[in-house]
Amino acid sequence: MTTAEHDLDRLEAQTDEGAQELRTRSRSREVVLAGGGMWPEDELGDTMIINMGPQHPSTHGVLRLMMELDGEDVVRIKPVVGYLHTGMEKTAEELTYVQGTTNVSRMDYASNFANELVFSMAVERLLDVEVPPRAQWIRMMMCELSRMASHLLFQATNGMDIGAVSMMLYGWREREEVLRLFEFITGLRMNCNYIRPGGVAADLPDGWQERVLEVCDTVEAGIAEYDALLTENPIWRERTIGIGRITTEECLERSISGPILRSTGFAWDLRKAQPYLAYDQVDFDVVYTENGDVFDRYRIRLHEIRESMRIVRQCVERMPAGDYRVQDKKVTPPPRARIDESMEALIHHFKLFTEGFKVPAGETYVAVESPRGELGCYMVSDGSGKPVRMHIRGPSFYNLQAIEPMGGASLVADAVAIVSSIDPIMGEVDR
């Protein structure tokens, strides 16, 4: 087994992908030029393989696209992933259930709460533990806020990829407000580790209602600006309408979910179809469109921010009182004050945080709707304090397979727009 130490000659080794390399294959030219006139038809020279590689501004992280180009036309695209593989599923097998959320939270780093939620729900289902209503509503509000932050990040990077560089600054201006709200509530801007098995880490700080409503108003004003800036912009429509078209059948057989599936006319949303947390008690709409191209996916995510705001506002009004963690002894550590008084509480607290709580043997699969699609967690436990297997089904990992049906016979600039419309997060793809 190669040990992981890093010698310099391995660095000098070629960075090519060996078996995964794309090889050119000459083929007859079936691409007809629009005019169909006497434009000289040269027989096909060998096509060129270029890398829109791991270090590239438009690939949203370390995704590598090997493209076979014939002039400007993209003949074939092959995504090569793995440049951010962090071995999180191996690390998850060495961390106790208490520590697990910190590891999982760093997979989809644009919306951390979705990962923590799916991990915590899987552990709670294995433990058959019921989370109190206040914790459920706090979790739902935080997930919707992180959906807003994630879609704002999408608007920023999607705008910049297609050429509207000012969108990058606008998108971050609103996202910064939401991140500061996360810092106010959870203490950290990102990777907050706030949703834990058994409830949430801490109660909402007082005065949170005004801060949340204030952030919603700021983001609402920002969204109106993006809408005015882009949706009617002829250059934007020329670059995005009709690009990267995909149909519902192609999506379903490639297990693609989320905004890409909804852009093809099928309004499938796990929050409506298989409601979890308290989504069946709040009213919101599932936004979907018909054509399944880049323009539709941009509009869906724009309107989804508004829907998330609707949910967050209902959460602020109807947040139930009560405790924010399940009062079950084997999951929740005793409150800090009790530890000074009683010895058992101290021992209990110590055991919980060193060996973690024991989860009875079993296996389960839990799925939630993350901003990118169905985020699932398959967990196998064997009664000890650590999971046997913790596999996260990352939606971006499957959505990347949409590049092939979308990307055929398009220009290089369209390929950038297509990858940006899939909105992959490489931490979730490579785990």
Add this chain to the structure above:
Amino acid sequence: MSDYLPILVMVGVVVAFVLLSFVASQLLAPQRPHAAKQAPYECGIVPEQEPAERFPVKFYLVAMSFIVLDVEIVFLYPFSVVFRDLGGFGLVAMAVFVLVLLVPFAYLLSVGALEWGPVRRALERAPGPVLRAPHAVLEPPTRAEEAA
């Protein structure tokens, strides 16, 4: 001589700037030649197959037509400065010049040289409205007609 002075000064400044930047970078930048610095930049990947020498002829033809039309515009600049003094004669001369160059431009348009990339799907569906479904939708939409 006096009216040529501004041009000479500008040429002097340009040459000075070019020389200064070359000399300064030679003098100030640390010289550490390395093979990777000469290698083509492939987003961090070491390319093992050399990039194809033969570029498709389309690029070359578009470059040629660009040069022709661009030079034509360059000639319009001096004309625009003095076209009042030239009066009718200048106008006619420039009109003939522009018309002569309109013919190749029309040919390029007709032949489709400026239509870039693969043929766009003829049926360009206009973007439909953003729809909302307040309740769960379970049935995938069955679309009878399928875009070509």
Add this chain to the structure above:
Amino acid sequence: MTTVDDAPREADHEPSDEVAAAVCARFPGSIAAESHGQVVVHVDRAALADVARFLRDEERFTTCVDITAVDHLRTAARVLPDGVTAERYEVVANFLAHARNRRVRIIAQVPAADPVVPTLTGVYPGTGFPERETYDLLGITFEGHPDPTRILMPDDWIGHPLRKDTGAARVPVTFKGSPDPR
């Protein structure tokens, strides 16, 4: 509200769930079970691709949501319905029927001696990437896969990291009292 599910009941003789019943009827060797409110069917590994085709064509399961594998080398306690021979590896495939709004999980036991399972890419093209990942991390080859190469690890990597007998290759950390590499 996440409903409270009853403890995993042992599979009674004829499975209560209609999909599990259909699969058990069609594929005699398979045994249905119920885990935390979800339907699980243990099938013979050779029939995995046929089960998937059956689910897609007859039972309208439109998507294979996820394919992964589990290495049970060091598992202390395992929940397996009786009649299923416990092997070292388990290939787990989750399916989702959008129209019927329900899920099913198919598990196939895979012996350590020859970890080979038929590929599902013929039935669901979306399983191309996850199968490559399962091969890459756990060493379970999917025969008939169009592109059976590694997807996450560097191409010259030796071994399969997620196997239980492969250590975490934890680099000894240089501070005092660092946890010994388990």
Add this chain to the structure above:
Amino acid sequence: MGLDQVPHNFLTARLEDLVRWGRRNSVFPATFGLACCALEMMATGAAHYDLARFGMEVFRASPRQADLMIVAGRVSQKMAPVLRQVYDQMVEPKWVISMGVCASSGGMFNNYAIVQGVDQIVPVDVYVPGCPPGPETLLHGILTLHDQIRTGELMRRRAASPTGGAAIDLGAVPAPAAS
């Protein structure tokens, strides 16, 4: 005759100060965003914590036009050769900021997949702690680098290394000579 050979005396002192001042105020970072730290790096470049105030006007995509590589995120085994290649292709003089604990020391992922500290691959000038480091922390790291450029001596610190890249053997990092 590069500046290396220029004798270090009072005549050339002003020239070196000018060069150091020029370099300090026009450091262009290369976009090397890998993981969660990349989002905080972009947030630092965006409207609220504007990097342009410190002369880092824009994130250059190609290493040919970048002086500073901010390694933002965890470096996997597969990414290590790519990172080394991009570092080699950067023009001199070049600096490296290792942003976040994952880049600095492997962070919480002490396993087979992550290079335990990017200083095994490229010589690092400033380590920024945090997971992810907030924009203020990154700005503090960048300003520390600016001071280093401003006061450190010009050339001689980087021993020419066999591989051409300015590799430091970590044992003997000479203290910056008083200018």
